[in-house]
Amino acid sequence: MNLVLFGPPGSGKGTQAERLKTKLNLRHISTGDLLRDAVARGTELGKTVQGVLAAGRLVSDDIVLALMRDAISAVEDDRTLSGWLLDGFPRTVGQAEGLDRILDALGQRIDAIVVLDVDRPAVVERLSGRRTCTQCKTVFHVRANPPRVDGVCDRCGGALVQREDDRPETISKRLDVYEAQTRPVLDYYGGRVTMHTVDGGREVDDVTQAIERELK
Numbered sequence: 001m002n003l004v005l006f007g008p009p010g011s012g013k014g015t016q017a018e019r020l021k022t023k024l025n026l027r028h029i030s031t032g033d034l035l036r037d038a039v040a041r042g043t044e045l046g047k048t049v050q051g052v053l054a055a056g057r058l059v060s061d062d063i064v065l066a067l068m069r070d071a072i073s074a075v076e077d078d079r080t081l082s083g084w085l086l087d088g089f090p091r092t093v094g095q096a097e098g099l100d101r102i103l104d105a106l107g108q109r110i111d112a113i114v115v116l117d118v119d120r121p122a123v124v125e126r127l128s129g130r131r132t133c134t135q136c137k138t139v140f141h142v143r144a145n146p147p148r149v150d151g152v153c154d155r156c157g158g159a160l161v162q163r164e165d166d167r168p169e170t171i172s173k174r175l176d177v178y179e180a181q182t183r184p185v186l187d188y189y190g191g192r193v194t195m196h197t198v199d200g201g202r203e204v205d206d207v208t209q210a211i212e213r214e215l216k
């Protein structure tokens with residue numbers, strides 16, 4: 001089964017992807033991991049990525065799609081896997097079109113799209129409450145998972161801070177980008193790929209179970 005996991009920042013995509021990967025025996029393919037892996041392996045593409053990132057620029061769609069093609073075709077060759085799971089990709093209609101070309105060439109398709117639906121205030125609450133340890137990077141949440149002592153990491157005693165990405169004004173911008181560029185991807189697939197919308201605002205376990213029920 002080949003799946004795409006969709007949802008705004010803070011919808012819990014990464015967490016659910018990790019769980020579904022194990023339960024459904026899929027390779028979890030995320031853009032961030034692909035880029036890090038290419039750099040670590042020092043491939044030609046990896047050297048290009050390293051240069052782009054070092055210059056503080058965004059990696060082009062062409063590079064991301066080339067890495068995606070390699071990762072997807074590697075899954076095809078691995079008989080121990082049942083398919084792949086994309087998380088956080090495609091995030092624009094242009095990327096979705098590129099992905100379609102790759103899948104056509106490989107004779108593959110997306111079997112289902114899972115949309116994690118979380119309303120804007122809930123996302124803002126989730127992300128703006130996060131506090132990250134400056135030393136060991138452990139993430140806490142002021143309400144859902146507070147540290148024993150305010151502002152201090154339980155694990156290492158380091159100072160907890162709110163990351164730039166988790167500040168309300170940054171969250172608001174990230175959500176605007178999602179609505180403007182990523183939401184249209186769902187219309188692009190509409191009517192062609194089976195879509196399952198799941199309420200992502202509940203407990204992590206409940207969301208996983210709801211996704212599994214939808215995919216049965």
Ligand SMILES: [Zn+2]
Nearest residue numbers: 133136153156
């Ligand atoms: Zn710490």
